Amino acid sequence: MSLPESMLAAVLGGPGVIRTSRLPLPQVGPEDVLVHVRRASLCGTDLKIRSHRFFGDGRPASDQFVPGHEYAGVVAAVGSAVDEFQVGDRVVTEAHRGCMRCANCLAGAYTDCLNYGNRRKGHRVQGMTVNGGFAEYALNHVSTLYRLPDSVDFDSAVVLTTVGTVMHALDVLGSLIVGASVAVIGPGPIGLLGAQVARELGAEVVVLTGTRDARLEIGRKFGADLTVNSRDEDAVLAVRNATGGQGADIVLECSGAPSAVDDALRMARRSGKVVLVGFFDRPVTADLNHAVMNGISIQTVRGEGAGSVARAVSLAGRGRLRTAELVTHHFGLEDVAEAFDTYAERRGNAIKVMLDVSEDRALGEAVPHDRAPGNDVVPADTERSRVG
Incomplete structure (x- = not known):
């Protein structure tokens, strides 16, 4: 069976509206891989994209733009220059592809690409600056895909994009986690995975703070030694008490709450390190003089980077990540509007809301080389995808 001419996709309507439509199949270039999407998940950024607040004045045309930056699937076609993958490979995607020509990209900081949003110069962010994975098929540059171990199923695979964000947050510290005390603010997906990854990488003490007991x-369960409901007790004091009164070596701020930056600074020990991981809805106020007087370093990350998703895949392949508790809801792609509402309103304590985009079935033959003018698509033998 050849690839279809069109596909079902979730597209933006007016602000606050997302619906399904049929779009032409993406055109595969020489360095591209066409992914038959199996599973995709929602995150907080997707809510901003639905509302159009993410784009500012540069928002894409409605009814054509496909969100979705967390997804996994099976290779359906490859470009003429691609020999890293073949049809049938199970893969997970990384959202960011830098221009690979600016100073930041050449230094490995492609999530901080100086040509961000400039597709003409090669920059892409799936589901943010180019169409993403809330569709039956998604087009990725070959450099943004990682082959999945047989033991990792598609639900777990999608969560690895979030694990990549955590890994990147630890990258910027420039030091080992072994033996360190780590405080994590915010028990959302990033914070929960942050606590788990810190434990797996050898943290001595892990404290997780938040406002939701569940x-x-x-x-x-994910390995936090101490959890603190900040509505019931002073989270800063609890972190200091858990670290012998000194404060944490490392604080990961994953909540995006307005007061959280100041809390993070006060949780950190002298000469400690704070990494801002969460996105903030508005400007925040924090006592930066406290940071200056105590030698506290502040770092930031924007999503995954520096090959962090590859390391997340390795960790999962060794059976060292728990993700099942994070996946709370499943919806079909045709029910994408209800999925967004469920996530936004936290119905049923929604954490990770998944879109079951397509069935796990055998792919048909790869599309012929001359499928469309100007496309370089290499046929390959078909394999049945394998789910762990």
Whole structure:
């Protein structure tokens, strides 16, 4: 069976509206890989994209733009210059592809690409500056895909994009986690995975703070030594008490709450390190003099980077990540509007809301080389995808 001419996709309507439509199949260039999407998940950025607040004045045309930057699937076609993958490979995507020509990209900081949003110069962010994975098929540059171990199923695979964000947050510290005390603010998906990854990488003490007991309970299962409901007790004092009064060596701020930056600074020990991971809805106020007087370093990350998703895949392949507790809801692609509402309103304590985009079935033959003028698509033998 050849690839279809069109596909079902979730597209933006007016602000706050997302619906399904049929779009032409993406055109595969020499360095591209066409992914038959199996699973995709929602995150907070997708809510901003639905509302159009993410784009500012540069928003894409409605009814054509496909969100979705967390997804996994099976290779359906490859470009003429691609020999890293073949049809049938199970893969997970990384959202960011830098221009690979600016100073930042050449230094490995492609998530901070100086040509961000400039497709003409090669920059892409799936589901943000180019069409993403809330569709039956998605087009990725070959450099943004990682082959999945047989033991990692598609639900777990999608979560690895979030694990990549955590890994990148730890990258910027420039030091090992082994033996360190780590405080994590915010038991959302990033914070919960942050606690788990810190434990797996050898942290001596992991403290997770937040306001939802059900999520804090998951944090305990994920390896947090201490969980603190900041509505019931002073989280800063609890972190200091858990670290002998000195404060944490490392603080990961994953909540995006307005007061969280100041809390993070006060949780950190002298000469400690704070990494801002969460996105903030508005400007925040923090006592930066406290940071200056105590030698506290502040770092930031924007999503995954520096090959962090590859390391997340390695960790998962060794069976060292728990993700099942994070996946709370499944919807078909045709129910994408309900999925967004469920996530936005946290119905049923929604954490990771998944779109089951397509069935796990055998792919047909790869599209012929001359499928469309100007396309370089290499046929390959078909394999049945394997789910762990």
